[in-house]
Amino acid sequence: MAVEQTWDVIVIGSGPAGAMAAYELAKAGRKVAILEKEILPRYKTCGGGLVFRGRELLPVSVQTAVEKEFNSLAVYFDNLPQPFTAQRNFPILSMVMRDQFDHLLVQEAVKYGAVLLEGQALQQLEFAELTAIHTQTEVLHTRYVVAADGVLGPTAKLAGWKETRKLIPALEYEVGVSPSDFERLSKEARFDIDAIPQGYGWCFPKANHLSIGVGLFAPKKIQLRTYYQAYLQKLGIYETTFEEAHGFQIPVGARTDGFSRNGVFLTGDAAGFADPLTAEGLTNSIYSGILAGQSISRQFDHPELAANTYQAALEERLLPELRFSEVMARFFYFLPAARNLLMPRYGQRACEILTDVFTGQLILSQDFKKKALKKLKWPNW
Ligand SMILES: Cc1cc2nc3c(=O)[nH]c(=O)nc-3n(C[C@H](O)[C@H](O)[C@H](O)COP(=O)(O)OP(=O)(O)OC[C@H]3O[C@@H](n4cnc5c(N)ncnc54)[C@H](O)[C@@H]3O)c2cc1C
Missing domain, CATH: 3.50.50.60 (FAD/NAD(P)-binding domain)
Incomplete structure (x- = not known):
């Protein structure tokens, strides 16, 4: 009863x-x-x-x-020789x-x-x-x-x-790799912006394995698994000791x-x-x-x-903050040509600003736009 x-x-x-x-x-x-x-x-x-x-x-x-x-992070773009890093x-x-x-x-x-x-x-x-x-x-x-x-x-x-x-699909694998791959990849938390169009890939080292995933910021049907596999190759992983796949949605x-x-x-x-x-x-x-x-x-x-x-x-x-991020996301994911043009000049500073935001050092308040543009050294500042 x-x-x-x-x-x-x-x-x-x-x-x-x-x-x-x-x-x-x-x-x-x-x-x-x-x-x-x-x-x-x-x-x-x-x-x-x-x-x-x-x-x-x-x-x-x-x-x-x-x-x-990780006291540092690295953001990779395919068309740039070095990642942007923040420490x-x-x-x-x-x-x-x-x-x-x-x-x-x-x-x-x-x-x-x-x-x-x-x-x-x-x-x-x-x-x-x-x-x-x-x-x-x-x-x-x-x-x-x-x-x-x-x-x-x-x-x-x-x-x-x-x-x-707005729900977007993401695919995450818990991945076991060889000791040499783990040694190489567990030194940094990395994001790969071109791992997937209109999204990004991530490789997050855990105690004994890697959490590797791809997320798509457009609500459309796409073979995420194919992008995940290509991302493994980009990371230089050709063999895994185990792989557990988990698909899910993220409300952005x-x-x-x-x-x-x-x-x-x-x-x-x-x-x-x-x-x-x-x-x-x-x-x-x-x-x-x-x-x-x-x-x-x-x-x-x-x-x-x-x-x-x-x-x-x-x-x-x-x-x-969500409203501001939404505007940034539209530019970042849906105007990739303009984004890639601006990255060599503004990418490192943008990486620093985002790090400040996500570490709570910069609060997205009413005057945030002013502060961010000033920090970017955008024309007129
Ligand atoms: C692939 C992927 C990678 C991500 N990576 C990151 C990351 O690296 N960093 C980050 O900050 N965020 C990340 N996120 C987002 C993050 O996981 C979520 O935003 C977060 O878990 C939301 O927390 P929550 O407490 O709202 O809900 P959840 O953590 O989802 O908890 C919801 C709980 O409700 C329970 N539940 C569901 N239905 C019922 C029911 N009918 N009755 C009772 N209980 C129920 C579930 O079992 C669950 O325990 C990622 C998401 C995905 C999908």
Whole structure:
């Protein structure tokens, strides 16, 4: 027989967005459950490149889940003899495997009293005074719902949202290579912009293997596998010891019909918060999870105020950044001839600016455009 339980907040999904929302709510003393369809720790298709600004947002050390750290990165273009590189005196990119990383964050929320209900999938939502959440075996009741169920989760659709996110396909392989190839390729985190038209390839070294992938920034059908195989050759990999393929989607365009309604708050990939230029999604998942958790806990008795608080918080930084990145992405991926013309002159400075943005040293505020153009030494500056 189904067991009925009542909660202040139920968070659907235990990725970084869900874990951080639950952490904030539990810390504020709310009765919060995390509903997760898998049993943790679970694999998640992801390059696992956690940029510095995302890591800095976390309230706890995730060092035990970090397999490698890179204080530098390299961006390769086919028509240029050398990559653009950026160097900092802190890890620009920390490499994590998502099963360990996500689990660690969930455990932090659980430490503060959040309850993990794993192996339970949201199947149906019913709105009344309290919202009823139907899983395979249970009916749970809650005042608020945080949708943190990723790009393919059902919460937003069940709550009445239309699909307005821009979804792009990506293919990632966990790849074992020979000791000499690993030695050669594990020295840098690299991006190869011409590995695929209107996209890029990445090679992210982990403790004992490489995460290699290709992503396409245009929503069209394409043989990603063919580009992945060509990318292996470009990396000089002719033999692998194992290869695990994982295809997935990344939402690189935020929803256009709002981020909360009827006590349901969308976060992370469920909201479409991955960066339109880089497809980096971890930072905004963490950040939106924190913002949703704080907005609900601070305005718990006033759902409308909680929704307005969340929207205002997103407008402060996250949404303007996504809008700016979207403009940059249109130029970068859809005008490759113009891009390649400008790269020799502006590429290194653009690489530095993007590194500043993704390490949190440069905030994309209203006056960002001015600062960025000045730094690029664009004519008239
Ligand atoms: C190939 C690829 C490479 C990427 N590489 C990077 C990278 O290097 N760096 C980076 O920053 N970002 C990267 N991203 C993006 C990043 O993985 C996502 O933006 C991020 O995982 C989103 O986090 P989230 O918490 O919103 O959702 P997720 O991490 O997807 O978590 C959603 C959770 O919800 C659960 N769930 C789903 N449906 C239900 C249900 N019905 N009931 C209960 N639970 C449910 C899922 O099991 C999952 O645990 C990559 C994405 C892809 C596809």
